[in-house]
Amino acid sequence: MAANQALRQLVPPSLSAKVEGSFAYLTVRDRLPTILTRVIDTIHRNKNKFFEEFGEEGVQAEKRTIGFLSKLRNELLTDKPVLVLCDGLEDTDSWNQYLQRQQRLLGERDPVSWFKSPWLYIECYMYRRIQEAIWLNPPISDFDVFNESKTQSFFESQQAVISLCTYLQGFNRNMDDLSETQLMEQFHKLLQVSLWGNRCDLSISAGMENSQKASPIDSLSDLKSFILVDDSNMVWSALTSAQRPGEDGKTTPGRVDIVLDNAGFELVTDLVLANFLVSAGLAREVRFHGKSIPWFVSDVTAHDFQWTIRQTLAANHKWMSKSGVQWQSYVRDGVWSYHDHPFWTMPHEYCDMAGDAPDLYATLQGADLILFKGDLNYRKLTGDREWDHMVPFDRALRGFGPAPLCSLRTLKANIQVGLQPGQGENLNTQEPSWMTSGKYAVVQFSSPHREQ
Numbered sequence: 001m002a003a004n005q006a007l008r009q010l011v012p013p014s015l016s017a018k019v020e021g022s023f024a025y026l027t028v029r030d031r032l033p034t035i036l037t038r039v040i041d042t043i044h045r046n047k048n049k050f051f052e053e054f055g056e057e058g059v060q061a062e063k064r065t066i067g068f069l070s071k072l073r074n075e076l077l078t079d080k081p082v083l084v085l086c087d088g089l090e091d092t093d094s095w096n097q098y099l100q101r102q103q104r105l106l107g108e109r110d111p112v113s114w115f116k117s118p119w120l121y122i123e124c125y126m127y128r129r130i131q132e133a134i135w136l137n138p139p140i141s142d143f144d145v146f147n148e149s150k151t152q153s154f155f156e157s158q159q160a161v162i163s164l165c166t167y168l169q170g171f172n173r174n175m176d177d178l179s180e181t182q183l184m185e186q187f188h189k190l191l192q193v194s195l196w197g198n199r200c201d202l203s204i205s206a207g208m209e210n211s212q213k214a215s216p217i218d219s220l221s222d223l224k225s226f227i228l229v230d231d232s233n234m235v236w237s238a239l240t241s242a243q244r245p246g247e248d249g250k251t252t253p254g255r256v257d258i259v260l261d262n263a264g265f266e267l268v269t270d271l272v273l274a275n276f277l278v279s280a281g282l283a284r285e286v287r288f289h290g291k292s293i294p295w296f297v298s299d300v301t302a303h304d305f306q307w308t309i310r311q312t313l314a315a316n317h318k319w320m321s322k323s324g325v326q327w328q329s330y331v332r333d334g335v336w337s338y339h340d341h342p343f344w345t346m347p348h349e350y351c352d353m354a355g356d357a358p359d360l361y362a363t364l365q366g367a368d369l370i371l372f373k374g375d376l377n378y379r380k381l382t383g384d385r386e387w388d389h390m391v392p393f394d395r396a397l398r399g400f401g402p403a404p405l406c407s408l409r410t411l412k413a414n415i416q417v418g419l420q421p422g423q424g425e426n427l428n429t430q431e432p433s434w435m436t437s438g439k440y441a442v443v444q445f446s447s448p449h450r451e452q
């Protein structure tokens, strides 16, 4: 135990834009201002809509919001100190306390600023400031600045969505004839579809179109060699060992929580996986966790979740629409549920969750398996730190483990743990951008009992 505690204290520094030329530096210097410019442009393009809805008051709010966001972009570009939030919302105090925490870490000499602070903090802060600009300017406070790109990405993936729903309905019809081995094979396939669905986020492309065109199932075997760590057998074991004998003699499966990432095609892959888990008797309940505010361009909010199910249901395609009907009935019957919590849009590493969001931690403890989707969740799981590639995943989690968990992530930030000796070095030589191109992926599992 003492050895474990000592290990936890040996923590490498956070990734930061202060390292010139690093991916964090380039993100803060180039990608974040581009995203802000696109947000400003979106608000401007919606001026007529605001006028139609709210009259002159809407136009004035549009102007003020653009003023706030232009100031924000200027603060970022000129490395100004990070400012306290002043919108008086549920999480405002926590954000301001977090700023004080960062200031203490930095010492009193320099103020916490955009290029000198941890990248994870700064990037989350930008999205929270965008939201502040919107909230402080009623009557347009409900406007989701990323909604257009999220819906566009859904429609652009239509063919891939149709082929996935057709595939899902195909084995749903034959589920009873599947042997245990065939069931396991289907599970592995759909887990991989959900994994590769994570390629389609709109933050890495600074909001530019990045949707799935090809049939996802057909590409799986070609993509297999790009999975650097594949713990999916452990995920399967976690699911099957969660099955308990019920009073009626039948087995009852466990609860699976999915911490969602992006809307559009990725969300459909997650819903298809969740549908399979329930219909195959591998989960009795699936809880989805999403964001309570628009986040990192494409992340799922409650509205995106419901909208996606409604669109699928209303599709002019038999199997797509049948999938939507099924999903809606899962939601209606409480088999599926959507949850959000302010902690998901805070900048904390997940090892802080037990202390800073004990209610959320306790909720997650009720799961038999938690799937964490995407790159940002991986950064938060591992603290977004300069870990050596060979550090075990369990160690990088630094005690975070409310339940058995698995990260399904395509690599889009320069952090990766849990590799074999030499694996990282080889990739560095062959393909210097391997950690940020989205070409590689990991399925990394950890169980609370396996901490090292």
Ligand code: F6P
Pocket: 027, 031, 123, 198, 201, 202, 203, 204, 261, 262, 296, 373, 374, 375, 376, 377, 379, 412, 413
């Ligand atoms: O802006 C960088 C980043 O945080 C990267 O980590 C990643 O490219 C993206 O944003 C978010 O990716 P994801 O949607 O997979 O969490």
Ligand code: MG
Pocket: 201, 203, 261, 262, 296, 298, 299, 374, 376
């Ligand atoms: Mg995302």
